[in-house]
Amino acid sequence: MISPQFFIDQLGRNGLDFFAGVPDSLLKNICAYIADTLDERHNIIAANEGAAIGLAAGHYLATGKAGVVYMQNSGEGNIINPLASLTDKDVYNIPVLLLIGWRGRPGVHDEPQHVKQGKVTTGLLNTMGINYDILSKEEDTAKKQIEKAADFMRSTNEVYALIVEKDTFEPYQLQNTTARAFAMSREEAIRKVAASLAPKDIIVSTTGMISRELFEAREAWGQGHERDFLTVGSMGHASQIALGIALAKTDRRIWCLDGDGAIIMHMGSMAIIGSKHPENYVHVVFNNGAHDSVGGQPTVGLDINFPQIATAAGYATVVSVSDETALDNALKQVQAATGPIFLEVKVRKGNRKDLGRPTTTPVQNKEALMNFLKE
Numbered sequence: 001m002i003s004p005q006f007f008i009d010q011l012g013r014n015g016l017d018f019f020a021g022v023p024d025s026l027l028k029n030i031c032a033y034i035a036d037t038l039d040e041r042h043n044i045i046a047a048n049e050g051a052a053i054g055l056a057a058g059h060y061l062a063t064g065k066a067g068v069v070y071m072q073n074s075g076e077g078n079i080i081n082p083l084a085s086l087t088d089k090d091v092y093n094i095p096v097l098l099l100i101g102w103r104g105r106p107g108v109h110d111e112p113q114h115v116k117q118g119k120v121t122t123g124l125l126n127t128m129g130i131n132y133d134i135l136s137k138e139e140d141t142a143k144k145q146i147e148k149a150a151d152f153m154r155s156t157n158e159v160y161a162l163i164v165e166k167d168t169f170e171p172y173q174l175q176n177t178t179a180r181a182f183a184m185s186r187e188e189a190i191r192k193v194a195a196s197l198a199p200k201d202i203i204v205s206t207t208g209m210i211s212r213e214l215f216e217a218r219e220a221w222g223q224g225h226e227r228d229f230l231t232v233g234s235m236g237h238a239s240q241i242a243l244g245i246a247l248a249k250t251d252r253r254i255w256c257l258d259g260d261g262a263i264i265m266h267m268g269s270m271a272i273i274g275s276k277h278p279e280n281y282v283h284v285v286f287n288n289g290a291h292d293s294v295g296g297q298p299t300v301g302l303d304i305n306f307p308q309i310a311t312a313a314g315y316a317t318v319v320s321v322s323d324e325t326a327l328d329n330a331l332k333q334v335q336a337a338t339g340p341i342f343l344e345v346k347v348r349k350g351n352r353k354d355l356g357r358p359t360t361t362p363v364q365n366k367e368a369l370m371n372f373l374k375e
Helices: 004-013 025-037 049-063 073-087 112-128 139-156 186-195 209-220 238-248 260-265 268-276 306-313 324-336 362-374
Strands: 019-021 043-045 067-072 096-101 131-134 160-164 202-205 228-230 254-259 281-287 317-321 341-346
Touching: 004 025, 004 139, 019 049, 025 067, 025 096, 049 067, 049 073, 049 096, 067 073, 073 096, 073 112, 096 139, 112 160, 131 139, 139 160, 186 209, 186 254, 186 281, 186 324, 202 209, 202 238, 202 362, 209 228, 209 254, 228 238, 228 362, 238 254, 238 268, 238 281, 254 260, 260 281, 268 281, 268 306, 281 306, 306 317, 306 341, 317 324, 324 341
Parallel strands: 019 043, 019 067, 067 096, 096 160, 131 160, 202 228, 202 254, 254 281, 281 341, 317 341
Antiparallel strands: none
């Protein structure tokens, strides 16, 4: 395996010292090392991967130096537009080094949301005409690959990619943490919210820990999962899935259980929710200021004012809570209010170590929900 320090030092020796991106579980050791050793002007956790490409392009325009954009391969979809219409050699010809975690690599077991993306990871790069290497787990070879990538970008001003497999980097524990000690865990808050729903209500839960914790709550209560759409992929889009259901099923109350990282990724969706005025829509954002599912890297969730944004976007009722009593009172208020409703719940970072994963397939989850919606 490669030492994170060795890898970042080698990038620096080749003039690559600006980083932007969205954290990934396969890159969590690198992301943690960058967070501990670089200042915030040289490492920006972006709203989404496409935005990170924009940041790297701006850095190049200002300095003449390529930036590094890190992401999970699921983020390839978010970067195709700026790669094709901004950095491409037929447009502005701007070099960027992509560092892509390869979830769902064929032949390696992974969660269902990563299977298709794993199959097309290299194919998308080929289609975009982007040269790449699969990063070696040997430091001597990795050093040569970095030098090759840097030389290519300097000579052509084109984008280059390094694809990272599982267990490429040695473990590194994030040292600079600023977790805030809120009273509730996210799992406790999710259970309170789910327990407050009426029998015909529907939940659309966002990708990552929130869907996993909701699934575990149903299991613990001996309940089925037909009322919940567990959005195991497509980060940032759960709120629009919920909106689509709410607009078609006006006789049902639809709850979107969202996360701060997910809502930041596509924050414009809040404006669409507010503008459509769905009276049966409840948007619950569990805010712990972290990308919890991929290593706990920080978001700006606790540095911005979600309630003010929701109010400006047109939500009819807006509430923010950070303890159990306030959440209980807020849920009573929500039950009597007309949507769209925005409820921010500030929770502790982290999850229990024995947290399971959904045991139903995505197709089974979809079919159960659709059957329930027919009732």
